[in-house]
Amino acid sequence: MAFGASAVVVAMFYVAAWAEFLAWRDAHVIAALVCAFALVFFFVLLSGLNLRAPDPSLSHELIVAALAVILFGVASAGPKGSVLLLMVMLPFVFAMFRFGTRTLLVLSALVVAAYACILQFRGDLLGAGARVHESIAILMILALTLVTFSLVGGTIATLRHELARGKRQLEDAIRQTEHLAMHDEVTGVYNRRYLEQRLSGEVRRAQRDGTALSIGLLDLDRFKAVNERFGRAAADAVLNGFTRQVTGMLRESDCLGRWGGEEFMIVMPDIGLEGAVRACERICAAQRALALPVLPSGFAVTVSAGVATYREGESANVLLQRADTALYRAKVAGSDRVEGESRASESRGDGGK
Secondary structure, three states: OHHHHHHHHHHHHHHHHHOOOOOHHHHHHHHHHHHHHHHHHHHHHHHOHHHHOOOOOOHHHHHHHHHHHHHHHHHHHHHHHHHHHHHHHHHHHHHHOOOOHHHHHHHHHHHHHHHHHHHHHHOOOOOOOOOHHHHHHHHHHHHHHHHHHHHHHHHHHHHHHHHHHHHHHHHHHHHHHHHHHHEOOOOOOEOHHHHHHHHHHHHHHHHHHOOOEEEEEEEEOOHHHHHHHHOHHHHHHHHHHHHHHHHOOOOOOOEEEEEEOOEEEEEEEOOOHHHHHHHHHHHHHHHHHOOOOOOOOOOOOOEEEEEEEOOOOOOHHHHHHHHHHHHHHHHHOOOOOEEEOOOEOOOOOOOOO
C-alpha cells in the first residue's frame, strides 16, 4: 500500500508539472527521491533489519519520508505550491490508522512549522511583495485541517484498539469455553464428554489399523468417607493429588480423564492387556504410598482398577462394559487391586502382605 501511494504521489507531481505549478526538472528529482526511499525501505524489509525496530512496519519512517518529499515539492513549486499541500493528506490517511492523537498532533505541528519555514524562505511572510494575509490564512487552514485529521484519527485509533481488545477477549472466552467443554473443572484432566469422543476415535483406529487398545477404569477407594468426614476441600485435594501423580506416570499417547465422581479412565493406545494391567498396578502402588496433608495419618485413599482390551468388531460401549465388570470384581475382591478382563490379579494391592 505504501509503494502504491508513493506511485500516486509521483503521478500527482507530474500532473502539477503538466499544469505548470512545478518545473519538470523538479518533478524528475521528486520521482528519483521516491524511488530511492522505496528501494531503501524495500531492502530493510527484505533483509529483516526492520525486525530490530520498535515498530517493524516502519510506519513512522515511511510517513515522515513521504511528508518530507511532499514538502520538498511544495517548496520547489514556488507561490503556486500551496495547491500541492493537498497531497499532505495522503500520508495522514495512513497515519490515522497507525497512530494515536498525540503522535498525529506532533506530525501536524511539524508539517505546519515546515510550511511556515517554506513561506518565510520564499519571502511570503516578510519583505517586498509579501502576501502576509494569504500566507497566514493558508497556514491556519492547514493547521485546522491537520488538527481535525488528528482528532478523527485518534478516535479511529481508540476504536481500533477497543476492537482489538474485544477480539482478544472473545478469543480468550472461546478458548476458555473450549477448555471447559473438554476438561474437568476440579482436576483439570479431560472430562467424560472428551473421553467418550477419544475412546470412539481410538476404537475406529484400532478397527482400521489392527492396533492394540486398552482402557483402565480406576476408582478411588474410601473416597466417599473422605467427603463425609473431612469435607469437600479435602476431597478435591485427594482428586488433584491423584491426577497429578497419574499424569506423571503415563505415556504421551495415553489419555487420563475423570469419568465421574471418584472414577477415572485411562485410554491406552497400542498396548495389550498385560502391559495395561502392569501400568495400572504401578498407579495403585504409587497411590498407596501417596501422603496427603489434608488426611490424618493412617487414613489412606487407595485405588481399584479394571482393565479391558479391545476385541475386533466390538463397539466402545462393549469395551467399557467389560472394563467396568473388571473394576467391579476388583472392588468385590477387597479393593486396592487391579483386575483384568481375562484374569484376576493374584497380587493384592498391598504387595501380597
